[in-house]
Structure formats: C-alpha cells, structure tokens
Amino acid sequence: MQKKININNKKLKTSILIKKNFISKFVKNIAEKNEKVFCIIDSKIRNNLNINNQKNIIIISFKCGEKIKTFDGYKNLAEKLILKDVNRKSAVIAIGGGSLGDLVGFVASTLLRGLDFFLIPTTLLSQVDSSIGGKNGINTRFGKNLLGTFFQPKEVLIDISVLNSLPRKEIKSGYAEIIKHALIKDYAFFNWLEKNANKLLNLNKSILEQAIYKSIMIKLYYVIKDEKEFLSNNNSRAMLNFGHTIGHAIESHYNYQKFNHGEAISIGMITEAKISNYLGLLSSKELEKIIIHFKKCKLKIYDKILKDRILIKILAKDKKNFQNNINFSLIKQIGSSIFYKKLDKHQVYKILKNI
Ligand SMILES: NC(=O)c1ccc[n+]([C@@H]2O[C@H](COP(=O)([O-])OP(=O)(O)OC[C@H]3O[C@@H](n4cnc5c(N)ncnc54)[C@H](O)[C@@H]3O)[C@@H](O)[C@H]2O)c1
Ligand SMILES: [Zn+2]
Known part of the structure; x- marks a missing residue:
C-alpha cells in the first residue's frame, strides 16, 4: 500500500506519505531540494538506516526517550545546529x-524563527x-x-518497515x-480491531497499514476542525485527550x-470509560x-494510585483545568465522544473510589 494525504487549506498545509522501505530515498529527495539537511536520528535505529554523512546531509544522533524533552535537550540540539552553521535554507528531519x-x-519551529521541518516517525x-x-x-518541572x-511539518513519511525492531511493549503503547x-470516533473500526488486534500486534503488514x-x-x-484546540464541543481536538486526563496524571x-505513555493512557481510557458509565453516558x-x-490484548487497565487522593491533587493541577474543576473527554458510546466540563474534584475522588 502506498498513500499520500495532502492537506492544503488556508490554515493548514502538510502532507503525509505512507510508503514502505522509503526512508533513504525520502531523505535524498529532501537533500536535493535544500542547501543543507540536518538528520536528527534516534541512536537506537541509526544503524538500521541507510543514510550516510554525505555532501549536504549532516547526521546528529542521540539516545532518545522522555528525558530529552527538557530545557537541556532543547539547548543541546539548538546549539549543535548553530555550531554546524544552520541557516534559513536548511531543512531539519x-x-x-x-x-x-x-x-x-x-x-525547528523556533530556531531562526522557523526552519523547514520533516518527520519520519519510527514508533x-x-x-x-x-x-x-x-x-x-x-x-x-511543572508538567508535561x-x-x-503548533508547527506543521512540511511532510511526514510513515514507513512501517522501520517498526520491525520495535519492542512489543512499544507496539502495544502505539496500539x-x-x-x-476508534473509541472516540468509529464503532466499526473498533469492531475491526477486535478481529485484527492479534495480527496487528504481530506486525502483519496489511493490517498494520490499514490501522495506521x-x-x-x-x-x-x-486537527483540521480545530488545529489549536479552541473549540469546546464534540469536534474539539480535545476529544483526542480521551484517557489522557487520568493517563497524564499517572505518568506524572x-x-x-513506571509506565510508558501507552500503558498510562490504557489505564486512563478504562478509568474514563468507567467514569462515562458511572455518569450514565456509556452503557x-x-x-x-x-x-x-x-x-485480550494484555493492555494495562488498573493501578492502585487510582484510589489515592494524591491523584486528585495532580488532576486538579492539570493545565487544562481551572480551580477545583476537572475537564474530561468522555465517551457516550463506542465511537462517540463528548466534551465533559467541570467535574468537581471531590466528585471525581468519589467516583474513582466507587468504580
Ligand atoms: N505531539 C503530539 O501530538 C504527541 C502525541 C502523542 C504523544 N506525544 C509524545 O510522544 C512521546 C512518546 O512517543 P514514543 O512512544 O514514540 O516514545 P519514544 O520516542 O520515547 O520511543 C520509545 C522507545 O522506542 C525507541 N525507538 C524508537 N524507534 C524505534 C525503532 N524503530 N526500533 C526500536 N526502538 C525504537 C526509542 O529510543 C525509545 O526508547 C511522549 O513524549 C508524548 O508526550 C506527542
Ligand atoms: Zn497520547
């Protein structure tokens, strides 16, 4: 399967290419069109890729994970690019x-007030x-x-061949x-996942590409309806936060x-589905x-911290909440989500104790 999705409206311009075994050619194409190309690569996959320091391609690789998303991580990378003479005609991948x-x-969005930016996601x-x-x-240190x-990449390449080296724990995280x-938007897709999850988790190519x-x-x-998350209705980008209010609090x-992102939001989704049920929204x-x-997929569904008052304190501090109220994106049915505003923190504590 090969697919290209182009988004080209007034507010949003980007494109997404789904194509197998295409990374080195993709990088080469960018190098042909730009004066200098910086490839920033996760060191775990550096040796799996066929990209060499050549002509105008400069490779920077380092160990990745949540710990690089810091002020230090930002400074290190920005200064590396400056030292290597990044300029407005450079592109970053x-x-x-x-x-x-x-x-x-x-x-990329801040250096020299914005550089052309490309993404090749590998998880x-x-x-x-x-x-x-x-x-x-x-x-x-105040939060995630x-x-x-908001800065759209010029192009994203999704190449599933790179997933072969990904540990199962990380595959489940993406799953x-x-x-x-599926839970927030598409009932039929959820039914399809029920049938195909096993194949997907074993990286069956066709199933994987369809699901992606x-x-x-x-x-x-x-994203197209509400790029900057301004809406507060059921088309809001905030619907994508289903499972994340609780999930982020657990991670934090x-x-x-203790948990990677997918594990934390798995617990978060089950808990928020239970809250949806408790509130009479979900059957x-x-x-x-x-x-x-x-x-069945051996995803995490519970952690003892859910019953602890400490979680409420973290929830109340979430940047999306005000005063004592906690906002949730909940589900009314499988495939249908709802923006649920302002549950009082004491109420949330009571619900968590009861579910
Ligand atoms: N910007 C957004 O809209 C958005 C949305 C969801 C999540 N996130 C962020 O994404 C991050 C989590 O991303 P992630 O799960 O990809 O984590 P990650 O980037 O930490 O990668 C997980 C692990 O897999 C390794 N890895 C990467 N590719 C590999 C490959 N092909 N083979 C083997 N190992 C590989 C990494 O080195 C790392 O150890 C979080 O920081 C989260 O906040 C952002
Ligand atoms: Zn997430």
Missing part, C-alpha cells in the same frame, strides 16, 4: 519516536499519533508539554492510541518511570466490551 519528534519540532505511537497535527514541545508550539481513535491509515484519518478529522505521579454492555478487548 527528525527520524525517531514521539520524544524526538516533539523536541526537534520545537527546535507505532508516533506513526499513528504524535507525528500528525503539528504539536511539539518539551516538559518543565508545557512549553511548545493504545489506535484504540483511542484509519488512525491518521481520525486524528486529522479533529510515577515521574514517567455497561459497551464498557464490558471495551474491558474485554483490553484484557
């Missing part, structure tokens, strides 16, 4: 997972989620992604975001050590259907 993409996107999570939509950023910009897209394509289209639906509580039958699928 990020080849790695979501952590690298978020950092490089932020550097399932980054292929179905973080490479789409132009959000980037770094963490501060507090510093960042969690795929399920999220479908996921990207759902994410784009919200454990200082990003018990559909809640059960979701839980069965998560269990």
Whole structure:
C-alpha cells in the first residue's frame, strides 16, 4: 500500500506519505531540494538506516526517550545546529519516536524563527499519533508539554518497515492510541480491531497499514476542525485527550518511570470509560466490551494510585483545568465522544473510589 494525504487549506498545509522501505530515498529527495539537511536520528535505529554523512546531509544522533524533552535537550540540539552553521535554507528531519519528534519540532519551529521541518516517525505511537497535527514541545518541572508550539511539518513519511525492531511493549503503547481513535470516533473500526488486534500486534503488514491509515484519518478529522484546540464541543481536538486526563496524571505521579505513555493512557481510557458509565453516558454492555478487548490484548487497565487522593491533587493541577474543576473527554458510546466540563474534584475522588 502506498498513500499520500495532502492537506492544503488556508490554515493548514502538510502532507503525509505512507510508503514502505522509503526512508533513504525520502531523505535524498529532501537533500536535493535544500542547501543543507540536518538528520536528527534516534541512536537506537541509526544503524538500521541507510543514510550516510554525505555532501549536504549532516547526521546528529542521540539516545532518545522522555528525558530529552527538557530545557537541556532543547539547548543541546539548538546549539549543535548553530555550531554546524544552520541557516534559513536548511531543512531539519527528525527520524525517531514521539520524544524526538516533539523536541526537534520545537527546535525547528523556533530556531531562526522557523526552519523547514520533516518527520519520519519510527514508533507505532508516533506513526499513528504524535507525528500528525503539528504539536511539539518539551516538559518543565511543572508538567508535561508545557512549553511548545503548533508547527506543521512540511511532510511526514510513515514507513512501517522501520517498526520491525520495535519492542512489543512499544507496539502495544502505539496500539493504545489506535484504540483511542476508534473509541472516540468509529464503532466499526473498533469492531475491526477486535478481529485484527492479534495480527496487528504481530506486525502483519496489511493490517498494520490499514490501522495506521484509519488512525491518521481520525486524528486529522479533529486537527483540521480545530488545529489549536479552541473549540469546546464534540469536534474539539480535545476529544483526542480521551484517557489522557487520568493517563497524564499517572505518568506524572510515577515521574514517567513506571509506565510508558501507552500503558498510562490504557489505564486512563478504562478509568474514563468507567467514569462515562458511572455518569450514565456509556452503557455497561459497551464498557464490558471495551474491558474485554483490553484484557485480550494484555493492555494495562488498573493501578492502585487510582484510589489515592494524591491523584486528585495532580488532576486538579492539570493545565487544562481551572480551580477545583476537572475537564474530561468522555465517551457516550463506542465511537462517540463528548466534551465533559467541570467535574468537581471531590466528585471525581468519589467516583474513582466507587468504580
Ligand atoms: N505531539 C503530539 O501530538 C504527541 C502525541 C502523542 C504523544 N506525544 C509524545 O510522544 C512521546 C512518546 O512517543 P514514543 O512512544 O514514540 O516514545 P519514544 O520516542 O520515547 O520511543 C520509545 C522507545 O522506542 C525507541 N525507538 C524508537 N524507534 C524505534 C525503532 N524503530 N526500533 C526500536 N526502538 C525504537 C526509542 O529510543 C525509545 O526508547 C511522549 O513524549 C508524548 O508526550 C506527542
Ligand atoms: Zn497520547
């Protein structure tokens, strides 16, 4: 399968190419059109790629993960590029997972007031989620992604051949975001995932490409409607936060050590589906259907911190909330989400105790 998705409207210009075994050719094409090309590569995959320091291609590789999304990470990369004479005609390509993409996107959007930026996501999570939509950023000690910009990459290349080296834990992490897209927007897709999850987790190429394509289209639906997350209705980009209010609080509580992002939002999605059920939005039958699928795929569904008051404190501090109220993106049915504003923090504590 090869597919190209072009978005070219007044507000948003970007394109996404889905093509196998295409990374080195993609980089070469960019190098032919730009004076200087900086390839920033996750060191774990550097040796799997056939890209060499040549003519106008400069390779920078380093160890990736959540810890690079810091002020230090930003400074190191920006200064490396300056030392290597980056200029306005340079292009920057990020080849790695979501952590690298978020950092490089932020550097590219600010250095010299913005450089041409390309993304080659190399984890399932980054292929179905973080490479789409132009959000980037770094963490501060006050919270995740507090510093960042909206900056669309010129082009994104999704090449599934790079996923062969990805550990199963990371594949499941990406799968969690795929399920999220189905849960908030597409019932038929959820049914399809129930049938095909096993093949997908074993990297069956055709199933994987179909799921990635479908996921990207759902994410784009919200990004196109509400790029900057201004809306507060059911078309808001905030719907993509389903599972993330609780998920981010869990990640933050454990200082990003105990769970990876997908694991934390798996627990978050099940908990927020239970909250949806508790509030009379989601039927018990559909809640059960979701839980069965998560269990079948061995995704995480619970952590003891959910019953602890400390989680409420973290939730109340979330940048998206005001005063004592906590906002959630919940689901009314599988495939249909709703923006649920202002649950009082005491109420949330009571619900979490009861579910
Ligand atoms: N910008 C957005 O819209 C958005 C959306 C969702 C998530 N995110 C961010 O994405 C980050 C998580 O991304 P992630 O899950 O890709 O994590 P990651 O970038 O930390 O990658 C996970 C691990 O996989 C390794 N890796 C990467 N590609 C590999 C490959 N092909 N083979 C083997 N190992 C490989 C990495 O070195 C790392 O150890 C978080 O920081 C999250 O906040 C951003
Ligand atoms: Zn996420």
